[in-house]
Amino acid sequence: MNEHGMDHGALLAQSVGDFVQHGADLPRVRALAQGRAEFDAAQWRQLAELGWLGVLVPESCGGLGLGLAEAAIVAEGLGRALTPEPYTAVAVLAARTLEGAAASPLREELLAGLAAGSRLPVLAWQEQPDDFGGLQLATTAMPFEGGFRVSGEKSFVVGAAAADGYVVSALAGGELQLLWIPRDAGGCSTAAQPLADGRSYGRLALRDVVVPREHLLASGAAARAALDRALDHAATVTAAELCGVMKRAHEMSLDYMKTRVQFGKPIGSFQALQHRAVDLHIQQELADAVLREVVAELDAGPDPAARARAASRAKSRCAEAALAITRAAIQFHGAIGFTEDCDVGLYAKRAMTLSAWLGNGRAHRARYARLSAPAAREAA
Amino acid sequence: MSDWNALSDEDFRKEVRAFFENEFPEEYKFLPRRMRWHECRDWYLKLSKKGWIAPNWPREHGGMGLTPAKLLIYYEETERAGVGRMPDQGLTMVGPTLIRFGNDAQRAYFLPKIIAGEAIWCQGYSEPNAGSDLASLRTEAVPDGDDYVINGSKIWTSMAHDATHIYVLARTDKAAKKKQEGISFFLVDMKTPGITLRTIRNIAGHEEFCQVFFDNVRTPKHNLVGELHKGWTIAKGLLGFERLNIGSPRRPLQAMEKLETLAQARGLMADPAFVERLTQLQLDLADLGSLYRRYVDKVRRGEALGPDVSMLKVWSMDTYQRLSELLIEAAGEYGAVEGEVAIGGENVDVLSPFYNSRPGTIYGGSNEIQRNILAKYVLNLPS
Numbered sequence: 001m002n003e004h005g006m007d008h009g010a011l012l013a014q015s016v017g018d019f020v021q022h023g024a025d026l027p028r029v030r031a032l033a034q035g036r037a038e039f040d041a042a043q044w045r046q047l048a049e050l051g052w053l054g055v056l057v058p059e060s061c062g063g064l065g066l067g068l069a070e071a072a073i074v075a076e077g078l079g080r081a082l083t084p085e086p087y088t089a090v091a092v093l094a095a096r097t098l099e100g101a102a103a104s105p106l107r108e109e110l111l112a113g114l115a116a117g118s119r120l121p122v123l124a125w126q127e128q129p130d131d132f133g134g135l136q137l138a139t140t141a142m143p144f145e146g147g148f149r150v151s152g153e154k155s156f157v158v159g160a161a162a163a164d165g166y167v168v169s170a171l172a173g174g175e176l177q178l179l180w181i182p183r184d185a186g187g188c189s190t191a192a193q194p195l196a197d198g199r200s201y202g203r204l205a206l207r208d209v210v211v212p213r214e215h216l217l218a219s220g221a222a223a224r225a226a227l228d229r230a231l232d233h234a235a236t237v238t239a240a241e242l243c244g245v246m247k248r249a250h251e252m253s254l255d256y257m258k259t260r261v262q263f264g265k266p267i268g269s270f271q272a273l274q275h276r277a278v279d280l281h282i283q284q285e286l287a288d289a290v291l292r293e294v295v296a297e298l299d300a301g302p303d304p305a306a307r308a309r310a311a312s313r314a315k316s317r318c319a320e321a322a323l324a325i326t327r328a329a330i331q332f333h334g335a336i337g338f339t340e341d342c343d344v345g346l347y348a349k350r351a352m353t354l355s356a357w358l359g360n361g362r363a364h365r366a367r368y369a370r371l372s373a374p375a376a377r378e379a380a
Numbered sequence: 381m382s383d384w385n386a387l388s389d390e391d392f393r394k395e396v397r398a399f400f401e402n403e404f405p406e407e408y409k410f411l412p413r414r415m416r417w418h419e420c421r422d423w424y425l426k427l428s429k430k431g432w433i434a435p436n437w438p439r440e441h442g443g444m445g446l447t448p449a450k451l452l453i454y455y456e457e458t459e460r461a462g463v464g465r466m467p468d469q470g471l472t473m474v475g476p477t478l479i480r481f482g483n484d485a486q487r488a489y490f491l492p493k494i495i496a497g498e499a500i501w502c503q504g505y506s507e508p509n510a511g512s513d514l515a516s517l518r519t520e521a522v523p524d525g526d527d528y529v530i531n532g533s534k535i536w537t538s539m540a541h542d543a544t545h546i547y548v549l550a551r552t553d554k555a556a557k558k559k560q561e562g563i564s565f566f567l568v569d570m571k572t573p574g575i576t577l578r579t580i581r582n583i584a585g586h587e588e589f590c591q592v593f594f595d596n597v598r599t600p601k602h603n604l605v606g607e608l609h610k611g612w613t614i615a616k617g618l619l620g621f622e623r624l625n626i627g628s629p630r631r632p633l634q635a636m637e638k639l640e641t642l643a644q645a646r647g648l649m650a651d652p653a654f655v656e657r658l659t660q661l662q663l664d665l666a667d668l669g670s671l672y673r674r675y676v677d678k679v680r681r682g683e684a685l686g687p688d689v690s691m692l693k694v695w696s697m698d699t700y701q702r703l704s705e706l707l708i709e710a711a712g713e714y715g716a717v718e719g720e721v722a723i724g725g726e727n728v729d730v731l732s733p734f735y736n737s738r739p740g741t742i743y744g745g746s747n748e749i750q751r752n753i754l755a756k757y758v759l760n761l762p763s
Contacts, residue, residue, distance in 0.1 A: 254759055269762045274755035275748070281759060282691045289670040317667050362656075369659040 008051070008064045015050050016077035024081035024248075029346050032198025038084045039162035047085065048117025056095045056233075061111035063095075067299040068233055072240035072291065079244025082350055084199050086122065086159030088241060090114060093234035094121045094159075097167055097178065100226025101217040106180060121180070122159035124166040124204050125227060127152070132235075132359045132367060133228060134169055139206065141170035141177050147212040148172060150179060153205055158357055160190050160202020167217060168206070169227065176223045180215040181206070197349035228304060232311035235358045236298055239291050239318035242354050246284055246322040249347035253277065253325075253332040260334075273332065280328055283321040290317045309372045316364035319355035326351040385447050393453045399430075400461035409462035410634075412732030413586045417500055417542035420466040424497045433495055434471050441479060441487070442495040448676035452669070455630040459637070467539040470494035470501040472625050474547055474567075481565075481606045481614045490567070504534040504548035504568070504592060505615070512749045514549075515559045515612065519594060521550035521566060527598040528552075528566060530574075533591060536743065540590035541579055543570055548594075553609050565611035567603040574598075584735035617684070624675050624685060626744055627692030629668045632700040635733035636665055639707045645724030648710055657706060664699045671695065687757035690750035697740035697747060704733035 032038055047053050052074045057063020064070070071092055078087050095114055098121065101107045113119025125134040139152025150170050157166070165182040181188055187209040192200040218226050254277060257268030267273055294314040298307055326348035330337040337344050355361065384392055403426060408419060427433040435454045437443020446454060475494055478487050493499035510517040519532025530550055540546065546568050553562030568575075574597040579587045606614050639658065648654045675689055708715040711723065711730045720729045741747040755761045 254761070258760075258762060266762045271752070271755075274759075274761050275751045277759055277761065278691075278694075278751040278754040281754065282695050285688075285691055286667045286671055286695065289674045290667045293670045293673070313663060313666060316663060365656065365659045365663060368663060369655055 008066055009070050012051065012055065012064070012066070012070050013073055015052075016073050019050075020077045020080050022081075024083070026082065026343055026346060029082045029084060029198065030340070032084060036198075037161070038199045040085065043083070044085055044120075044162075045117050047087065048115070052087070053091045053117055054095075054115025056092060056099065057111050057115040058099065061108055061115060063111065063115040068236060068295045069299055071233075071237050072295045075237045075240040076244035076247075079241035079350070079354075080248045082197075082245070082346055084197070086162070088234055088237045089122050089159035090120060092237045093123050093230050094167060096230035096233050097123055097226050098217065100222070100229060101178065102219075102222065104214070104217070106214060107217060110180070120159070120162055120164045121167055122157060122163040122202075123230070124154040124157045124160075124181075124202075125169045125231075126156045127154060129156075130359070130363050132231060132363060134231075137169060137171055137176070139168065139170040141172040141179060141211070143172055147210060147215070148177070148179060150181065150206050150209045150211055153203070155193075155201065155203050156357065157190075157202035157204060158199070160204070161192060161200055163190075163202070166204065168204075169223075172219075175220045176227070177216060178218040178223045178227065179211050180217055181209055181211060185209050185211070195353045197346070197353045199353060225304075229307070231358065232307050233298060235311045235315040235364070236291070236294055238354055238358055239287075239314040240295070242318040242322040242351060243284075243287055243291055245347055245351050245354065246287065246318075246325040249322075249326045249329045249344055249351070250277075250280060250284055252344055252347070253280075253329045256333055267332075276328065277332070280321075280325045283324055287318045287321040290314055305371060309368055312359075312364035312368040312371070315359060316361040316368065319351075319361040319364070322351040323355055323361075384444055385450055389449060389453060392450055393457060396454055396457040397460065399432075400457050400463055404461055404463045408464050410729075411462075411464040412729045412736070413584065414539065414588060415464040415466050417467055417539075420464060421497065423463075424466055428495055428497055433497075434475060436472070437475055438479070441475070441491050443475075448673055448679075451676060452673065455628060456633065459630045459633045462634075467500050467502070467542050469503055469539075469543075469547075470499055470545075473503065474501045474545075477547075477605065477614060477617065480617060485602065486567070486605065499545050500539075500543045501545050501547060502537050502540040502543035502570075502592075504537060504546045506536045506743075507533060508535050508591075512746055514615075514745075515563070517549055517551060517563065519548065519550045520554075521548075521552050521564060521599075523601070524598070526601055528601060528604070530566070530568065530594045530597040530599060533593050535591045536580075536589050537592050538589045540570075540577055540592050541587070545569055546575075546592065547605075549611050549615055552611075556609065560612040562609050563611040563615070564608050565605040565614045566599050567605060568597065568599045572597050572599065582735070583738065584732070624672075624679065624689060624692065626740060627668075627672055627675070627689070627696040629665060629672055629696065631736070631740075632665055632668070632696065632703050635700060635703040635707060635737070636662065638728055638730075638733060639703060639710060641726050642707065642710050642723060642728050642730075645726040645728075646710065646712070647724075654710065661699065661703055661706060664695075665703070668692075668696055668699055687753050690745070690753050691758075693740075693744065694747050694750045694754075697737065700733075700737040700740060704737045707733055 051064055054063030055066050055071045059065040075088055098107055098111050110119055110121050127138055128136040141148040141150045163183055168179050168181050170177050187207040189205045191203045193203055194200050258266055260267050291314050294310045297310045329344040330348055333342055333344055336342050434443035435446050435451055439445035478490055507517050521528040521530045548566045548568050549563055551562055552564040556562030574595040576593045578591045580589050582588045643649055671692055675692055708730055714721045714723055715730055720727045
């Protein structure tokens with residue numbers, strides 16, 4: 001509670017509302033394709049000052065100590081505005097992983113810095129596509145007196161463009177380890193792989209990177225638990241971001257259908273287009289309803305199997321709905337929708353990158369099937 | 381009477397499951413059609429005696445007053461046990477309408493009769509020339525002394541041949557400017573002289589609905605519900621309930637159970653192409669549950685349902701039909717066989733979900749009409 005009697009959650013919702021009202025800086029988003037930096041330090045500071053980066057960070061580390069419900073509100077707002085900064089990668093995926101790590105001065109330092117915006121840790125957990133959980137792990141951490149020597153390659157690292165270091169997964173003696181590797185550590189190099197929406201994945205090459213023992217964040221079952229939980233939570237918050245993207249894109253389509261005149265009438269009066277717009281609206285509302293339920297379910301702290309099933313349900317529905325809505329937005333806008341100048345293309349591309357990251361719709365459907373085919377009934 | 385809402389979800393589910401599994405008559409479980417009154421009367425009375433006949437009504441009127449979560453569990457367990465669909469218009473439609481729009485005398489007279497199984501209701505809405513365009517209905521009610529005199533005809537009236545009462549939309553003001561104005565909502569006893577029935581066989585061969593003829597049928601003036609000429613508002617309020625009811629996941633759930641049983645029995649879970657399609661439908665159904673609970677929560681908070689509830693009906697019935705179609709496909713050659721077939725040690729009626737899911741996209745306003753409504757009133761698209 002602050003002096004106005006509002007709790008953090010209410011304040012947060014208000015500040016996200018203001019942010020969304022302010023609108024998106026779409027010229028900046030468009031310029032990403034021409035090489036403009038995907039990370040803006042001033043914007044990031046603002047997100048930190050608003051408290052958004054520390055939504056999930058415990059209060060003892062200077063965060064707000066709130067839940068996924070609040071993180072989802074922030075992510076949906078950022079999705080609407082097409083903000084390119086790596087909110088979910090840092091403030092959810094990295095924050096949740098660090099939160100799950102064993103208490104240590106490094107953990108507290110990274111979490112506090114993450115919330116304040118002064119540190120930018122991201123997770124480097126994935127090596128192969130379609131490997132949610134990072135089970136196909138080839139990176140090794142060879143123990144030696146005083147630390148580890150880490151070698152391997154990591155892909156699909158969102159947020160790497162601005163990261164000051166990585167939480168890297170590696171195997172030591174067949175056991176999962178999570179280790180902190182500063183960006184400028186000797187033997188660690190980062191290459192950018194450009195994405196459709198102007199952002200990038202980082203590709204990490206780790207060659208005999210020397211990591212001191214104090215940089216070991218979690219090990220064995222504890223590391224596995226922290227990583228799995230963080231991935232489910234980040235996939236769910238990405239679903240929220242996709243909700244923001246799809247809602248704004250569909251609004252743009254509906255606005256256009258009301259104003260664009262052909263055959264002497266607004267095209268939105270044609271039943272073929274109306275029914276198509278309605279079916280997409282239904283997908284949007286399904287996505288919204290699922291997301292809200294899943295977020296509440298995850299905040300209640302379910303067992304890992306239920307959590308995984310719920311997260312996959314949210315990501316698959318929200319990813320598919322966002323893709324359908326943004327692709328239809330191009331069609332509804334006609335030839336203009338196919339131009340670089342038209343904003344709907346920016347939304348379609350963001351939907352594509354957010355859908356692909358952390359498992360696309362198909363991957364999460366397959367995961368849902370593996371986890372719980374007979375239990376699907378119970379969820380309905 | 382117990383406070384069911386005080387039980388944990390698990391305890392409530394256990395209790396409901398045990399009762400449905402043990403008490404619902406074996407011979408009617410998973411009946412591939414609606415139950416006739418003579419078949420379900422004992423069950424209806426048993427539920428009534430137990431206080432379980434109206435899970436969706438408030439307790440003050442004899443219902444269970446269940447929270448949305450509990451109500452869903454109740455419906456899920458109904459499906460799981462294969463409890464058949466009874467003539468339920470009184471429970472799902474008339475009760476909630478009288479609670480919201482009726483007067484004290486109507487509630488005091490009719491609600492206990494519904495609970496006791498003494499009044500079985502059917503719905504007099506559609507007419508031969510008023511289907512999707514319901515507001516163009518021509519059945520007429522004219523005041524005469526203490527009565528209204530009704531003339532005209534209603535059609536597609538489900539279970540009218542089992543009903544003791546019918547609720548009727550009739551035109552009371554032919555001069556009204558808009559066709560939606562000048563319609564009133566009446567309660568009519570089916571024993572009233574002048575009512576005749578013609579039964580109609582549906583596509584599956586069952587006598588499920590009727591045409592009802594009104595020839596100078598007199599109903600007392602106190603059987604007018606709400607204000608004169610304002611019946612359309614009530615009908616729309618009812619359609620909200622109806623769309624919520626049609627939008628419930630419980631009917632598609634039953635088809636999903638069959639599909640999962642059949643898939644296991646035929647070894648289809650080893651076919652990745654089939655599993656992908658099955659999973660998509662499982663998610664469509666699970667996500668329907670999320671959307672449904674959103675609306676049930678609204679109803680329980682006492683909020684009126686807006687036109688957006690139409691999307692629930694569209695999605696639910698669309699999902700139900702796609703499920704019934706995958707069931708037929710999963711059955712291979714058996715997908716052409718009428719009635720129950722033994723497949724891999726399981727008895728499955730492959731075609732009944734296909735038949736049962738057909739009318740859902742037609743009645744209560746076709747899915748195409750629902751999309752028109754959503755386009756106009758929710759998306760505010762021009763006409």
